[in-house]
Amino acid sequence: MGFLDIDNATKSYGSVEVLHKVDISVEEGEFLVLVGPSGCGKSTLLNMIAGLEDITSGQISIKGAPMNGVHPSKRNIAMVFQSYALYPNMTVGKNITFGLEMHGVPKTERDAAMAKVADMLQIGQLLDRKPGQLSGGQRQRVAMGRALVRDPDVFLFDEPLSNLDAKLRVDMRTEIKKLHQRLGTTIVYVTHDQIEAMTLSTRIAVMNGGYVQQLGTPKEIYDTPANLFVATFMGSPSMNLIDVAIRADGNAVYADTTDDQGRKVSLAFPAPGAALRSFDGKTVKLGIRPEALTDVDGADQRSSHVEQIENTVTVTEPAGSDTFVTTTIGGAECVGRMRSDADVAAGRAATFAINMEKAVAFDPQTEDRIA
Structure with a gap:
């Protein structure tokens, strides 16, 4: 009580x-x-x-x-x-x-x-x-x-x-x-x-x-x-949501999606559980916070699961201590939070670092998080 x-x-x-x-x-x-x-x-x-x-x-x-x-x-x-x-x-x-x-x-x-x-x-x-x-x-x-x-x-x-x-x-x-x-x-x-x-x-x-x-x-x-x-x-900017296909391959589980040019990108989940494996072959919503989508030098150095993707920057928004960068992943507009001095510009390609330790998957039917 x-x-x-x-x-x-x-x-x-x-x-x-x-x-x-x-x-x-x-x-x-x-x-x-x-x-x-x-x-x-x-x-x-x-x-x-x-x-x-x-x-x-x-x-x-x-x-x-x-x-x-x-x-x-x-x-x-x-x-x-x-x-x-x-x-x-x-x-x-x-x-x-x-x-x-x-x-x-x-x-x-x-x-x-x-x-x-x-x-x-x-x-x-x-x-x-x-x-x-x-x-x-x-x-x-x-x-x-x-x-x-x-x-x-x-x-x-x-x-x-x-x-x-x-x-x-x-x-x-x-x-x-x-x-x-x-x-x-x-x-x-x-x-x-x-x-x-x-x-x-x-x-x-x-x-x-x-x-x-x-x-x-x-x-x-x-x-x-x-x-x-x-x-x-909760969160500002809001969490990015991307439709991805779950693919189990032995002990590994991947989120398969595409870059801005439609090329296949596979993002590996760290320590995937049985609940996520049960979605093998199905589409889920992958949630990535803006700070988990950043420039390579700004990525969390403690994370052992940082994936990289080459993508075109569509919009940059300098915000003092940060630069918010918009790009397209899996057909969805995504906002990344980069360092203020990150070398990025609209219309140019940039290397994005995705911290998969911070990624969250959701069931598109129930909208609940997949444990």
């Missing part, structure tokens, strides 16, 4: 089930991110944890106590919303301590708690201002301060950074991570941004269509995606 347990939780609106038997156990101090496209059910699940939405079936427990039917005010959770939800007529200090005042906490304790979080979030100089006098980043800090001051069992964040500009999102992401490392609090965080999910979480639940597609650490989600949806949703 975890600190926060979601056990077979479903949610229906009339005859339409929008969340399907969600099972997640969150340990104390964990940072769980619920990530997925709009309409996948992540915010609905967060609202069920908060008590803002009823559970149709199943159970949600916090510290072993069932929360079904328990009023949000009795759950000892704190929520940070996308819209900040600050009282415009109150000062920052009053916004932070208002909840404590409503719960009858003495003023001396309220002031001490406010001073502590103001120092932690570096907003001490803002305590006498009104929300209308603050920037978006400052308002988000105040919203976080209002949650932190209560010392709850679980913090719930509902896309808190989506209203901020790109640079401020990165800055606030760092601040939230620092806070979690310092306080060791239990956090459930909703976002549609897979970069936020990867950088903030200790574990990620990737959701789509009301189902949890995969639950795991950022490394597990990225390196061994459970299915094609997870593979393509």
Whole structure:
């Protein structure tokens, strides 16, 4: 049993089930991110944890106590919303301590708690201002301060950074991570941004269509995606997918495909298992991350299974520390991540290094990863 347990939780609106038997156990101090496209059910699940939405079936427990039917005010959770939800007529200090005042906490304790979080979030100089006098980043800090001051069992964040500009999102992401490392609090965080999910979480639940597609650490989600949806949703640029024919030859198994000129290319799998061998003679989807499709000098020197292919470059995109290079393999456009000084140009041939230790195969029928 975890600190926060979601056990077979479903949610229906009339005859339409929008969340399907969600099972997640969150340990104390964990940072769980619920990530997925709009309409996948992540915010609905967060609202069920908060008590803002009823559970149709199943159970949600916090510290072993069932929360079904328990009023949000009795759950000892704190929520940070996308819209900040600050009282415009109150000062920052009053916004932070208002909840404590409503719960009858003495003023001396309220002031001490406010001073502590103001120092932690570096907003001490803002305590006498009104929300209308603050920037978006400052308002988000105040919203976080209002949650932190209560010392709850679980913090719930509902896309808190989506209203901020790109640079401020990165800055606030760092601040939230620092806070979690310092306080060791239990956090459930909703976002549609897979970069936020990867950088903030200790574990990620990737959701789509009301189902949890995969639950795991950022490394597990990225390196061994459970299915094609997870593979393509997580990672930027997205994982390259190539139709290949599986060919077993003795102990070896190859992915047979073609280069940009239609010439046959055979890519050997390292340590192929029985599941992959069972696809001998069949077509599968081969997934290759951009960083596993690179220039020879940029290839992982620790890998013992790097294949090389001569191909024509169609597009180059310099991106500071990297150069993204587009080419065609097996009739599919593929993006490689090369070094910034890689000698490549559109229209010229280049040697691509493919790290087959990082390649993943998917069943095209079920879309599940082939173990």
